Amino acid sequence: MPDTCVARVPVFAGLSEEDQTAVAGRARPVHLATGEIAYAATDPTSRLLVVHTGRLKIFRLSADGSEQIVRILGPGDFTGETSILTGRPPDDYAAAMDDSQLCVFRHEDLEELVRQHPGIALRMLSTVSERLSATEQRLNALGSHDIESRLAGYLLGLRVTWLEGEGVVTLPMAKKDVASVIDASPESLSRALARLASRGLISVGEGRSVSIMQPALLQRLADGA
Template sequence: MTRIKFIAIVGGQLMGLEGALMEELPILQSHDSCVSRVPLFARLDGDAQVAVAASAHPLHVMRGELLHGPGSALAQLFVVHAGLLKVVRLTAGGLERLVRLAEPGDVVGEHAFLTGERSDVYVEALEDTSVCTFQHRDLTRLMALHPGIGGQLLRTLSERLDEAERALSLNTTGVPARLADYLLELPMRRDPRGAVVTWPISKKDVASYLGTTPESLSRALARLESEGLVAPDTRRTTVLLDVDALESLATG
């Protein structure tokens, strides 16, 4: 198999060849996750996908490292190929607020990329993550040749706006309702006891995402358990015992 060396981001800085942390990974194939499986490019015809793939630059970010920080002037668009990133915004008081998770197929940095504004978030790898990067000049040229890319970027931004509006509406509800809604959005695995969900991130990060404190989240989870709606399974999994009741709680 053809292999390529990736330059890693260390301490939030993209390092050069000398002294960089290097890791060998399989080269990303033209029609793999960064193009054909990504909503941004999936609707393009074969020739357009080949053109996009030729402009993709693979990058590997180790767990705990930053892809970029607030204030960065981004001239790149990032598409997650494998792994998991968290997008975090700092509040005026200096507190961290988890905005969203970026999973394989998700796009990161599209707002700053399109508007030219400096990023107001930082992006950290929650596990070893491979991304494809697209330079602004390359993607601008491709958008001129293939207008469908621009249209899909607009759809992506629209989805982000919908997510933000939904998050704002949830913030007017109590923490138990927000937690119920969050649990229902997780992938479920059927089990004789009910539906089992896996917490993809730490409960501290979940609390940040839901706009509350870890202590309030723990109390809300204890309430759901005491009411027989959920049950602890393992440290990273929870059983949803009564999905209908959770949906009623989440929707108010």
């Protein structure tokens, strides 16, 4: 079938090509410019948003108005499942980090799809469970690890390209957003990067490139050892 968001999403992976085409027919395409809000907390409607191209950041707002990034979504990822399952408005925000194309399902359309294909609901619940587990691990790290340990764990969690024994990662977002993810200020993040580099664990390259020089020691740091 054509390259659609439905074909990319794991929760729809078990459907036949014919059923995937039918599901795609229920999706409403939505284009977002960089920085545009996909939904806001307390929006009255319940929708499932699937990323076809681009990226979305899911975030909450603190009392002082600053953003706390919860996760970053790329092609094939989805959000809004909690509102769909409970019928309640969202309690977070979603905004486009790049020029993005989404497929949007209304609450009633997704309910009909789940009735026709119960496996969709099971795979969706599995994804939600994985997210909850990741959130618990993150909260544990925030409570028990210092910023350098949190940064080490974050770097090791990125996609690594190995070149002659060195792992090269590219930060997927601006450093201020990385700081938000690991619950640090941009200044604290910059100091932590410098300290890890001074210890020979990493090397900070141009732009968003970071080389992992000693992965075993970096992993020990991430584990709080």
